[in-house]
Amino acid sequence: MTRVAIYGASGYTGLELLKLLARHPEARVTALLTRQDEAPHLSEIHPQLTGAFDLRLENLSADEVAERADVAFTCLPHAASAEVCADLLSRDMKVVDLSADYRLGDAATYQKWYAHEHPDAGRLGETPYGLPELFRTQIIGAKLVANPGCYPTSAILALAPLLRAGLVERDGIVIDSKSGVSGAGRTPKLPFHYPECNESFSAYGVGTHRHMPEIDRVLSMASDQSVEVLFTPHLTPMDRGILSTIYATPKGDATPESVVTALKEAYAGERFVSIVDTPPATKHVAHTNRCHIYATVVRGKVLLVSVIDNLIKGASGAAVQNFNLICGFDESTALI
Numbered sequence: 001m002t003r004v005a006i007y008g009a010s011g012y013t014g015l016e017l018l019k020l021l022a023r024h025p026e027a028r029v030t031a032l033l034t035r036q037d038e039a040p041h042l043s044e045i046h047p048q049l050t051g052a053f054d055l056r057l058e059n060l061s062a063d064e065v066a067e068r069a070d071v072a073f074t075c076l077p078h079a080a081s082a083e084v085c086a087d088l089l090s091r092d093m094k095v096v097d098l099s100a101d102y103r104l105g106d107a108a109t110y111q112k113w114y115a116h117e118h119p120d121a122g123r124l125g126e127t128p129y130g131l132p133e134l135f136r137t138q139i140i141g142a143k144l145v146a147n148p149g150c151y152p153t154s155a156i157l158a159l160a161p162l163l164r165a166g167l168v169e170r171d172g173i174v175i176d177s178k179s180g181v182s183g184a185g186r187t188p189k190l191p192f193h194y195p196e197c198n199e200s201f202s203a204y205g206v207g208t209h210r211h212m213p214e215i216d217r218v219l220s221m222a223s224d225q226s227v228e229v230l231f232t233p234h235l236t237p238m239d240r241g242i243l244s245t246i247y248a249t250p251k252g253d254a255t256p257e258s259v260v261t262a263l264k265e266a267y268a269g270e271r272f273v274s275i276v277d278t279p280p281a282t283k284h285v286a287h288t289n290r291c292h293i294y295a296t297v298v299r300g301k302v303l304l305v306s307v308i309d310n311l312i313k314g315a316s317g318a319a320v321q322n323f324n325l326i327c328g329f330d331e332s333t334a335l336i
């Protein structure tokens with residue numbers, strides 16, 4: 001049995017992780033971490049989990065965590081997360097980091113987009129990006145995995161095979177993404193307060209969102225060419241889910257049939273990615289670790305529609321998929 005610690009267990013990704021691990025036959029949750037000193041019982045923080053785990057959230061030192069657990073999931077804000085990861089790795093633990101801290105390739109890019117110095121810059125560029133469908137061999141056996149951002153997952157899974165197959169141009173890619181409000185986490189911030197976002201729809205981070213360099217880097221790595229996308233996120237008044245509509249310029253012999261064939265071939269045998277015949281809805285993948293992708297060519301553009309659940313394939317489900325790979329379990333254990 002692998003002993004598991006969860007940092008940031010009081011948040012939304014922590015909750016989803018606990019729901020998944022409750023059904024994992026090889027994992028036992030042994031430590032839940034919080035900054036609070038009162039040690040609340042998990043059922044007070046997440047009433048949905050009453051009866052599922054008899055655990056308290058505790059403010060423990062890294063030494064105490066390393067005594068109790070073999071693997072940690074860090075469901076923490078960026079910067080706070082890298083500090084914890086570095087401490088745990090130096091104590092020989094394995095870590096799946098759900099924050100953005102290890103997804104970019106170098107300290108200067110991180111500083112530019114995150115506006116602070118990286119606390120553990122030496123590991124940038126050498127940490128595997130936790131999208132098994134593209135980087136499985138690097139993830140297996142890793143000590144630290146950078147779990148992908150939610151928007152990047154939806155966009156990269158749709159675009160990478162087409163860039164690799166030479167069916168879309170690397171320039172001029174437009175990614176128009178919409179997310180449910182849980183993407184912003186459980187801690188209230190004004191734009192995500194119910195009266196601000198309910199019955200409303202808004203773009204944010206226009207031209208500045210930190211997922212843009214993440215998508216650029218991963219698509220460039222996956223297709224061996226320099227890719228720069230235009231990415232705009234939108235907040236939509238639903239609890240969960242991401243839908244990305246993507247437009248790209250066709251290249252070579254791109255036709256509706258050839259783009260679908262390239263995607264189907266790329267994901268043949270992949271448990272969690274399906275190429276679908278009609279444009280998918282976020283509810284088709286809600287509460288699952290799945291990504292559904294629709295592809296066609298219309299009016300001189302390759303058009304893709306990709307959906308995921310931001311909290312599962314966009315965060316905690318992918319984290320369990322990565323946990324399974326680094327621990328040598330079947331990749332789909334505890335996931336649907």
Ligand SMILES: NC(=O)C1=CN([C@@H]2O[C@H](COP(=O)(O)OP(=O)(O)OC[C@H]3O[C@@H](n4cnc5c(N)ncnc54)[C@H](OP(=O)(O)O)[C@@H]3O)[C@@H](O)[C@H]2O)C=CC1
Nearest residue numbers: 008010011012013034035075076077099150183185186315
């Ligand atoms: N929500 C989503 O859809 C996705 C989130 N992510 C990333 O996963 C990580 C966790 O996200 P999520 O669970 O949504 O976040 P939440 O805000 O819901 O929870 C984060 C938890 O981290 C703890 N924490 C520790 N240090 C800090 C700090 N310095 N500032 C604020 N909170 C702190 C808090 O717990 P306590 O108060 O008990 O200490 C808090 O409950 C983030 O990096 C996020 O960007 C990635 C993909 C998708």
Ligand SMILES: CC(=O)N[C@@H](CCC(=O)OP(=O)(O)O)C(=O)O
Nearest residue numbers: 098099100149150179180183184
């Ligand atoms: C709706 C919403 O606010 N979504 C979040 C994305 C969540 C995520 O994936 O964030 P990290 O890259 O920090 O892990 C945002 O735009 O910041």
